[in-house]
Amino acid sequence: xxxxxxxxxxxxxxxxxxxxxxxxxxxxxxxxxxxxxxxxxxxxxxxxxxxxxxxxxxxxxxxxxxxxxxxxxxxxxxxxxxxxxxxxxxxxxxxxxxxxxxxxxxxxxxxxxxxxxxx
Amino acid sequence: xxxxxxxxxxxxxxxxxxxxxxxxxxxxxxxxxxxxxxxxxxxxxxxxxxxxxxxxxxxxxxxxxxxxxxxxxxxxxxxxxxxxxxxxxxxxxxxxxxxxxxxxxxxxxxxxxx
Numbered sequence: 001x002x003x004x005x006x007x008x009x010x011x012x013x014x015x016x017x018x019x020x021x022x023x024x025x026x027x028x029x030x031x032x033x034x035x036x037x038x039x040x041x042x043x044x045x046x047x048x049x050x051x052x053x054x055x056x057x058x059x060x061x062x063x064x065x066x067x068x069x070x071x072x073x074x075x076x077x078x079x080x081x082x083x084x085x086x087x088x089x090x091x092x093x094x095x096x097x098x099x100x101x102x103x104x105x106x107x108x109x110x111x112x113x114x115x116x117x118x119x
Numbered sequence: 120x121x122x123x124x125x126x127x128x129x130x131x132x133x134x135x136x137x138x139x140x141x142x143x144x145x146x147x148x149x150x151x152x153x154x155x156x157x158x159x160x161x162x163x164x165x166x167x168x169x170x171x172x173x174x175x176x177x178x179x180x181x182x183x184x185x186x187x188x189x190x191x192x193x194x195x196x197x198x199x200x201x202x203x204x205x206x207x208x209x210x211x212x213x214x215x216x217x218x219x220x221x222x223x224x225x226x227x228x229x230x231x232x233x
Contacts, residue, residue: 041226
């Protein structure tokens with residue numbers, strides 16, 4: 001099946017620094033990608049929808065200036081956590097739907113996730 | 120608003136025993152339903168999905184789920200589990216055909232003991 005990669009798989013940074021996380025669709029193009037956040041022992045929560053060539057759409061309660069999303073190409077979306085603080089420590093997961101083509105239905109593929117720890 | 124509730128946070132079971140992981144949802148509109156599995160340090164993998172048609176859906180690895188509209192449930196079942204089924208399982212719903220905006224349940228950790 002299709003593969004979605006994320007880089008880095010884990011990152012540790014100091015409070016106040018910015019961290020960039022990449023999400024790539026390796027063998028298909030994705031005009032839309034999604035970013036989720038997962039706290040320990042909690043479920044995934046949708047943060048934003050990344051749209052190729054246009055602004056991202058953020059879910060209610062998610063600070064767009066805090067979590068910058070750029071979808072520069074059909075295979076790459078980036079999430080930048082700006083001025084990270086310990087409360088931003090979490091597991092960030094991206095996903096991308098692969099269009100099935102005529103008569104079919106899309107399939108959502110998830111990346112392996114990026115664990116961010118802010119000290 | 121949509122919501123998903125997985126009633127059991129942890130389910131321990133012995134190998135070769137049957138298992139049922141429960142999922143209930145709340146929505147004012149029709150939904151699409153999914154079960155995903157997450158192995159340690161890996162991404163989510165789709166087990167099965169219900170879009171329409173037969174309410175009994177069969178997925179990978181011998182799992183199946185039944186959509187019950189009247190009870191707003193989508194429970195996941197397997198008649199005989201293996202050690203390799205140990206993982207975290209997530210139920211999710213979406214009302215968009217692209218399945219992008221998924222609302223996830225809290226997850227159920229299935230632990231299969233020898």
